[in-house]
Amino acid sequence: MSFVPAWQLRAAFARRLSAMYGAEVPAYTTLVEVSTEVNTDVAAADPAGAERLGSIHRVTAERHGAIRVGSPRELAEVARVFGAFGMSPVGFYDLRDAAASAVPVVSTAFRPTTADELARNPFRVFTSMLTPGDRRFFDPELGAQVEAFVASRQLFGPELLELADAAIAGGGLRDDDAERLLELATGAFELSAEPVDHDWYRRLERVSAVAADIAGVTSTHINHLTPRVLDIDQLYDRMERRGITMIDEIQGPPRWNGPDVLLRQTSFRALDEERSFRFADGTEGPGALRVRFGEVEARGIALTPAGRDRYDELLTETDRRLAADPDGPAEAGPSGDGPRIRALGTPRQRTARTVWAAGLPDTESGLAEQGLGWFSYTVGEDSVVRGGEHDLADLVAGGVLVAEPIVYEDFLPRSAAGIFQSNLTGEGTRDASRSGEDYDLARLSELIGVAIADPQRLYAARRTESLAAAADRLGISIR
Ligand code: OOG
Ligand code: NI
Structure with a gap:
């Protein structure tokens, strides 16, 4: 009998979900293959650069999943299940009022939170909760019906929840219990073969395809599993060459001449999957639903609050220019490989590149000096420094400390809304004149x-801890 710590449970969980998803959604397997190809090529061309934002081992194993649930009770259960794998909720995303692409959910992401745990395996799951009390989407009668439907179902059985609690309490499980936990947890996110109540599903679909996906059936499922790639533009191109049509744009920052920041994502549309429907007259028959899709992402440096404000300004400025000039500027600057890779040459990308070139420092040190990006610090190789107080900038300039970029481990609300929307059938209905329901990080935590x-x-x-450790080692204090 041996003990399996939480991080090994997490790595095994990510592998099992990947095997399950690959068996059910063949295009995912293609995506993983192409991602691996791209990562191998990038690492061969520039070994040091490729590992700047995480070891190739981490990046190759890296995935994020997405699930959707129907109530605070279900979200609390999800917190127990993911807690077993050393994943806790981080961040609050409100996707209900993104003007062009509102969906009736609020979200968080479950992930490891320390540098060590992230390096071991960074598996994360974007988790959304339906908001049936939001009157912009649901009238009181339908909202109450949705609540009753969700209250009567059970997504996670008692055995799974008990094992999860035991894993949280002990920081892992004995191998036989670990095996059972993995089996039950993976099974909880498989697509169910239960017949779908046709009229109920279609009624919810009129409000939003996301509402139908969440509350139209009695189970939940992983709706995508996303590998990380080191060159998302290359990946986009190679997928299209393999005959898989990607959505029109890569979401998030443009490709530009500076370092990768935050998160860039793209996806391919959900495919028809055969499902069995139950009709009002009691008969059953085959049909098709599109609920699962493929997504891929490239991660960059985390931006500080000031950096995020700058990012939002660049986004607004890009939107403004694009509204004034929908064709965008002619390709400017040295990254003129736009025409070769379709996604690079879109008017939005060309506009964004121009805006970014003028609006953000294009080096890591520029981002660090202006306080726009997050960095941690290690002690340089042969650093000699006398005790007392020192400026961080001087220590870095003198090679006493070396700045390492901190990878962005989270999501972007606007990209998430775009990913949701690009994979929905139909617009849904929303009455913006009615009142929403107040949610924020604190309220969701409480619920x-x-x-x-x-x-x-x-x-x-992470930054503070790294500076404290360096100061301690050098016997100095750092300003
Ligand atoms: C989640 C969409 C958001 C991302 O990577 O931004 C997301 C969903 O479709 O449930 O996964
Ligand atoms: Ni995603």
Whole structure:
């Protein structure tokens, strides 16, 4: 009998979900193959650069999943299941009022939170909760019906929840219990073969395809599993060459001449999957639903609150220019490989590149000096320094300390809304004149009984801890 610690449970969980998803959604397997190809090529061309934002081992194993649930009770259960794998809720995303692509959910992401745990395996799951009390989407009668439907179902059985609690309490499980936990947890996120109640599903679909996906059936499922790739533009191109049509744009920052920041994502549309429907007259028959899709992402440096404000300004400026000039500027600057890779040459990408070139420092040190990006610090190789107080900038300039970029481990609300929307059939209906329901990080934490961490605090803590360790080692204090 041996003991399996939480991180090994997490790595095994990610592998099992990947095997399950690959068996059920063949295009996912293609995506993983192409991602691996691209990562191998990038690592061969530039070994040091490829590992700047995480070891090739981490990046190759790296996945994020997405699930959707129907109530605070269900979200609290999800917190127990993922807690077993050393994943806790981080960040709050409100996707209900993104003007062009509103969906009736609020979300968080479950992930490891410390540098060590992230390096071991960074598996994360974007988790959304339906908001049937939001009157912009649901009238009182339908909202109450949705609540009753969700209250009567059970997504996670008692055995799974008990094992999860035991894993949380002990920081892992004995191998026989670990095996059972993995089996039950993976099974809980498989697509169910249960017949779908046709009229109920279609009624919810008129409000939003996301509402139907969440509350139209009695189970939940992974709706995508996303590998990380080192060159998402290359990946986009190679997928299209393999005959898989990607969505029109790569979401998030443009490709530009500076370092990768935050998160860039793209996806291919959900495919028809055969499902069995139950009709009002009691008969059953085959049909098709599109609920699962493929997504891929490239991760960059985490931005500080000031950096995020700058990012939002660049986004707004890009939107403004694009509204004034929908064709965008002619390709400017040295990254003129636009025409070769379709996604690079879109008017939005060309506009964004121009805006970014003028609006953000294009080096890591520029981002660090202006306080726009998060970095941690290690002690340089042959650093000699006398005790007393020193400026961080001087220590870095003198090679006493070396800045390492901190990878962005979270999500982007606008990209998430775009990913949701690009994979929905139909627009849904929303009455913006009615009142929403107040949700924020604190309220959601309270409702699920688990504190949701603020991502910026986690990044700040990594920087602070690294500086404290360096100061300690050098016997100095750092300003
Ligand atoms: C989640 C969409 C958001 C991402 O990577 O931004 C997301 C969903 O479709 O449930 O996964
Ligand atoms: Ni995703």
